[in-house]
Amino acid sequence: MAMKSFVEVDADSHFPLENLPFGVFKPSGEELPRPGVAIGNFVLDLSVITSAGHFNGQNLNNSDCFLQPSLNKFLAMGRPAWKEARSTVQKLLSADEPTLRDNASLREKAILPMNEVQMLLPTVIGDYTDFFSSLHHAKNCGTIFRGPENPIVPQWFHLPIAYHGRASSIVVSGTDIIRPRGQGHPAPNSPPYFGPSKKLDFELEMAAVVGPGNKLGESVDVNDAADHIFGLVLMNDWSARDIQAWEYVPLGPFLGKSFGTTISPWIVTLDALEPFACDAPKQEPHPLPYLSEKTSKNYDISLEVRIKPDGHKDSSVVTKSNFNHLYWTLTQQLAHHTINGCNLRPGDLLGTGTISGPEPESYGCLLELSWNGQKPVSLNGTTRKFLEDGDEVTITGFCKGNGFKVGFGACSGKVVPQL
Amino acid sequence: MAMKSFVEVDADSHFPLENLPFGVFKPSGEELPRPGVAIGNFVLDLSVITSAGHFNGQNLNNSDCFLQPSLNKFLAMGRPAWKEARSTVQKLLSADEPTLRDNASLREKAILPMNEVQMLLPTVIGDYTDFFSSLHHAKNCGTIFRGPENPIVPQWFHLPIAYHGRASSIVVSGTDIIRPRGQGHPAPNSPPYFGPSKKLDFELEMAAVVGPGNKLGESVDVNDAADHIFGLVLMNDWSARDIQAWEYVPLGPFLGKSFGTTISPWIVTLDALEPFACDAPKQEPHPLPYLSEKTSKNYDISLEVRIKPDGHKDSSVVTKSNFNHLYWTLTQQLAHHTINGCNLRPGDLLGTGTISGPEPESYGCLLELSWNGQKPVSLNGTTRKFLEDGDEVTITGFCKGNGFKVGFGACSGKVVPQL
Ligand SMILES: [Ca+2]
Ligand SMILES: [Ca+2]
Ligand SMILES: [Mg+2]
Ligand SMILES: [Mg+2]
Ligand code: NI
Numbered sequence: 001m002a003m004k005s006f007v008e009v010d011a012d013s014h015f016p017l018e019n020l021p022f023g024v025f026k027p028s029g030e031e032l033p034r035p036g037v038a039i040g041n042f043v044l045d046l047s048v049i050t051s052a053g054h055f056n057g058q059n060l061n062n063s064d065c066f067l068q069p070s071l072n073k074f075l076a077m078g079r080p081a082w083k084e085a086r087s088t089v090q091k092l093l094s095a096d097e098p099t100l101r102d103n104a105s106l107r108e109k110a111i112l113p114m115n116e117v118q119m120l121l122p123t124v125i126g127d128y129t130d131f132f133s134s135l136h137h138a139k140n141c142g143t144i145f146r147g148p149e150n151p152i153v154p155q156w157f158h159l160p161i162a163y164h165g166r167a168s169s170i171v172v173s174g175t176d177i178i179r180p181r182g183q184g185h186p187a188p189n190s191p192p193y194f195g196p197s198k199k200l201d202f203e204l205e206m207a208a209v210v211g212p213g214n215k216l217g218e219s220v221d222v223n224d225a226a227d228h229i230f231g232l233v234l235m236n237d238w239s240a241r242d243i244q245a246w247e248y249v250p251l252g253p254f255l256g257k258s259f260g261t262t263i264s265p266w267i268v269t270l271d272a273l274e275p276f277a278c279d280a281p282k283q284e285p286h287p288l289p290y291l292s293e294k295t296s297k298n299y300d301i302s303l304e305v306r307i308k309p310d311g312h313k314d315s316s317v318v319t320k321s322n323f324n325h326l327y328w329t330l331t332q333q334l335a336h337h338t339i340n341g342c343n344l345r346p347g348d349l350l351g352t353g354t355i356s357g358p359e360p361e362s363y364g365c366l367l368e369l370s371w372n373g374q375k376p377v378s379l380n381g382t383t384r385k386f387l388e389d390g391d392e393v394t395i396t397g398f399c400k401g402n403g404f405k406v407g408f409g410a411c412s413g414k415v416v417p418q419l
Numbered sequence: 420m421a422m423k424s425f426v427e428v429d430a431d432s433h434f435p436l437e438n439l440p441f442g443v444f445k446p447s448g449e450e451l452p453r454p455g456v457a458i459g460n461f462v463l464d465l466s467v468i469t470s471a472g473h474f475n476g477q478n479l480n481n482s483d484c485f486l487q488p489s490l491n492k493f494l495a496m497g498r499p500a501w502k503e504a505r506s507t508v509q510k511l512l513s514a515d516e517p518t519l520r521d522n523a524s525l526r527e528k529a530i531l532p533m534n535e536v537q538m539l540l541p542t543v544i545g546d547y548t549d550f551f552s553s554l555h556h557a558k559n560c561g562t563i564f565r566g567p568e569n570p571i572v573p574q575w576f577h578l579p580i581a582y583h584g585r586a587s588s589i590v591v592s593g594t595d596i597i598r599p600r601g602q603g604h605p606a607p608n609s610p611p612y613f614g615p616s617k618k619l620d621f622e623l624e625m626a627a628v629v630g631p632g633n634k635l636g637e638s639v640d641v642n643d644a645a646d647h648i649f650g651l652v653l654m655n656d657w658s659a660r661d662i663q664a665w666e667y668v669p670l671g672p673f674l675g676k677s678f679g680t681t682i683s684p685w686i687v688t689l690d691a692l693e694p695f696a697c698d699a700p701k702q703e704p705h706p707l708p709y710l711s712e713k714t715s716k717n718y719d720i721s722l723e724v725r726i727k728p729d730g731h732k733d734s735s736v737v738t739k740s741n742f743n744h745l746y747w748t749l750t751q752q753l754a755h756h757t758i759n760g761c762n763l764r765p766g767d768l769l770g771t772g773t774i775s776g777p778e779p780e781s782y783g784c785l786l787e788l789s790w791n792g793q794k795p796v797s798l799n800g801t802t803r804k805f806l807e808d809g810d811e812v813t814i815t816g817f818c819k820g821n822g823f824k825v826g827f828g829a830c831s832g833k834v835v836p837q838l
Contacts, residue, residue, distance in 0.1 A: 126545075127587050132670060145669075153668050158611050159602055163670035164583035164677070168546050168762045169635055178636035180759035183578055183707065192577050194707045216588055216679070217597035217837075243759065249572050250564075251551060251582035252671020258583070258761040260635065288602065288613045340599035340662065341837070342677040343587045418636075418760070 002404040004095040007111065009040035014398055014407025016040070018275075020089055021231070021266035021408075024070055025117040033069040033120050037089050038266050038409070041114050044089065048110040054092060054099065057084040070124045071230075071267070075346040078212045079227050086271055119265035121172050122233075123209060123347030128165040128261070129337060130205075130237060130351035132156075133328040135281075137356035140368040145245065157285060160328035160336050165237075165351065166258035173264050177238055177413045179389060180259035184242035192246060196418060199241035199373070200387040203354040204305050204364035204395055206323055207235040208330050209267050210348040214338050222293045222335035226270060228344065229330055234264040234303075234395045234411035235351050241367055241386070263349070264395075264411035272406050276300045276399035280329045290339055291332050298324040301408075303355060303397040305364075307379055310390020316380040319369060321355050321362045323397070389417045421823040423514040426530065428459035433817055433826025435459070437694075439508055440650070440685035440827070443489055444536040452488040452539050456508050457685050457828070460533050463508065467529040473511060473518065476503040489543045490649075490686070494765040497631045498646050505690055538684035540591050541652075542628060542766030547584040547680070548756060549624075549656060549770040551575075552747040554700075556775040559787040564664065576704060579747035579755050584656075584770065585677035592683050592828075595835045596657055598808060599678035603661035611665060615837060618660035618792070619806040622773040623724050623783035623814055625742055626654040627749050628686050629767040633757050641712045641754035645689060647763065648749055653683040653722075653814045653830035654770050660786055660805070682768070683814075683830035691825050695719045695818035699748045709758055710751050717743040720827075722774060722816040724783075726798055729809020735799040738788060740774050740781045742816070808836045 002009075003017040015021065015038040025036050025043055034047040046066035049055060055063065059081040065074040074081065092100045100107050132138055135152075138161075142151030155161070171177075179200055185192040211230045214220050220228055237257060244256025280296040301323035308315035328336075333350055354364035363369045366386050369377050376383035387393065392414040398407030421428075422436040434440065434457040444455050444462055453466040465485035468474060474482070478500040484493040493500065511519045519526050551557055554571075557580075561570030574580070590596075598619055604611040630649045633639050639647055656676060663675025699715040720742035727734035747755075752769055773783035782788045785805050788796050795802035806812065811833040817826030
């Protein structure tokens with residue numbers, strides 16, 4: 001049964017009282033970004049709640065963490081502060097709590113219609129890492145690029161493979177993506193060509209937002225790693241497959257990825273996701289001790305990608321996947337990332353890698369769905385091998401509770417041509 | 420003939436009036452970092468000069484760019500401001516300019532002995548990219564890792580290959596480097612082991628510090644790219660070869676690099692380096708138009724790496740190289756980096772990649788110098804295949820003028836074991 005807020009929340013809403021995701025927004029006509037929490041079709045302004053003195057628990061009392069233009073300071077405070085903020089907000093918004101409900105002037109200042117605010121990136125992202133944690137994605141890409149004999153390199157099963165991504169070009173949902181230019185090389189014996197990418201793709205991913213982080217030279221134990229993850233967002237790791245294929249040996253993806261990465265604005269906390277935890281896949285071979293965890297957890301998050309071509313009225317679903325397809329868990333990713341002493345900082349982003357399931361309808365990118373352009377994907381009267389200008393790609397995701405959803409909203413972006 | 424300052428500068432100093440590199444420091448006993456310029460064995464405090472009203476040209480008048488804890492704001496202002504700052508400082512420090520020379524109280528506040536200040540990272544580094552621009556290094560690494568048949572992939576000659584590095588673990592010269600732990604895999608049919616790296620290495624590099632940068636979706640023309648580079652620092656891209664070799668396929672280096680990267684504290688400006696410009700190597704095949712520049716410039720910078728084992732009195736030179744061995748120029752690197760629309764921000768770092776020359780004595784890392792451990796390098800009574808705990812590695816570099824040097828000081832770090 002769903003919890004009840006005095007704010008009206010549809011049964012279908014991604015943002016009931018059970019969720020309470022954190023983000024950063026600007027009210028219309030105001031300049032200063034501030035943290036907020038989503039409730040139904042509204043945003044609770046945490047700077048107003050702070051100024052009214054309602055964060056009065058032991059961690060948040062007198063803190064200015066919600067008077068900041070990003071969530072970084074709050075994230076640095078760690079899980080006790082996060083839990084306190086969540087329970088304070090849950091209480092303030094509940095149907096039988098009068099504090100906000102019966103104070104019309106405070107309520108009006110603190111609760112704003114979501115369609116009247118502008119969502120921003122929730123954190124200042126110092127570093128962004130992208131993992132490669134779906135077995136199905138790794139297998140499909142390996143088969144496409146290197147053939148069916150040994151699609152997955154042996155080390156894939158011993159460590160969560162990852163690369164450093166570009167932090168500067170991470171944008172919030174709703175930002176247009178300009179088609180990148182670069183070099184491609186379709187035929188082995190011809191010279192490379194230069195121009196707008198001919199193989200622009202999306203990648204269905206989620207990303208963990210790092211909490212306190214660790215000092216340079218220290219490592220986070222895999223069994224403590226969950227306390228370093230504030231929550232999750234949806235992520236589209238836009239990829240130019242022609243640029244990527246030509247540049248990536250031997251140092252990995254670079255310009256094929258760095259032109260833009262879109263994330264959803266609302267960070268859904270691990271606390272809100274906990275009821276939807278499920279067992280992660282069995283790992284064989286058994287990982288080394290620093291990656292062996294007492295409980296190995298995934299989350300049952302239904303994911304979907306839609307494409308809406310320019311001028312079309314409707315979008316078409318191109319894939320349905322689930323977060324629980326990941327082989328390496330978030331906590332293993334984070335522990336591995338720090339095992340060499342690399343320091344994580346509050347607000348850092350750890351992408352999961354493309355989340356492909358086992359069936360062709362659950363593949364997480366057009367490279368796999370169209371098998372590198374060999375099998376066009378049908379889209380409500382038209383087809384796609386790769387993305388065309390004007391295509392709007394929207395990722396959504398949610399967990400299904402009993403009478404409510406804990407959802408992520410949307411992560412969307414429209415492809416536009418270079419001027 | 421050398422220019423003359425009223426501050427005493429040895430003929431051998433890296434920091435004469437011709438150089439004037441920019442950095443950020445804390446005076447002893449003070450908390451607030453501030454920008455400075457090196458002159459001989461002294462540091463000129465730019466916050467003091469600002470407060471005294473001596474930056475009064477059209478770009479810097481009333482600017483608070485030197486009242487910041489980093490150089491980012493100054494870097495964002497672009498070349499006209501950089502040139503104005505340089506000429507103002509050059510005038511203020513010259514032997515026949517009385518302003519500072521004859522004002523004892525201002526002079527005492529503004530000019531501090533370098534050994535009494537603490538140098539810090541000069542910029543907040545949003546993103547750090549590492550290129551792979553030495554042909555000799557690419558050839559040697561390819562031969563060691565993949566055999567002598569096709570050591571260099573064909574795309575290497577068509578584009579400056581690069582990967583995203585880790586920004587959080589960049590440290591300033593003098594910071595200890597903790598030996599990273601990780602997975603290695605010495606034999607094809609055995610399982611991986613875990614432990615402290617057995618193949619810890621340095622990489623002799625330099626890095627460009629980005630100036631104004633560009634907006635997401637826009638590209639910097641290769642012929643304008645020099646205006647986006649403020650200057651250069653020395654860089655040691657510490658590398659764990661065993662970790663790197665096991666993890667890098669197919670997404671490139673990750674934990675083998677991200678445990679630490681050391682840079683020298685003083686940014687030597689392109690204006691100071693201009694007298695030492697020289698022709699870059701001829702490129703065959705001719706690069707695509709977006710990489711073809713009107714003048715293709717390198718700099719004649721002598722580079723040297725020394726290792727001082729723990730307890731030894733003296734260090735030994737292990738290699739001598741030169742910046743002019745780079746195949747891809749700094750401006751080509753920067754233009755390539757933005758051709759897909761990727762945005763660079765002020766303070767970003769673009770590493771050149773390991774700078775190896777053609778002769779074995781000029782190789783830029785132990786992997787090459789010891790040929791992956793097969794030929795121990797002799798070190799004044801001992802030998803090294805890779806770095807041992809207690810080894811202090813120091814990179815230096817300078818340009819030789821007529822009666823003076825334009826130098827970079829030192830980039831050093833000592834390897835210490837994990838506790
Ligand atoms: Ca990805
Ligand atoms: Ca390097
Ligand atoms: Mg991307
Ligand atoms: Mg490094
Ligand atoms: Ni970064």
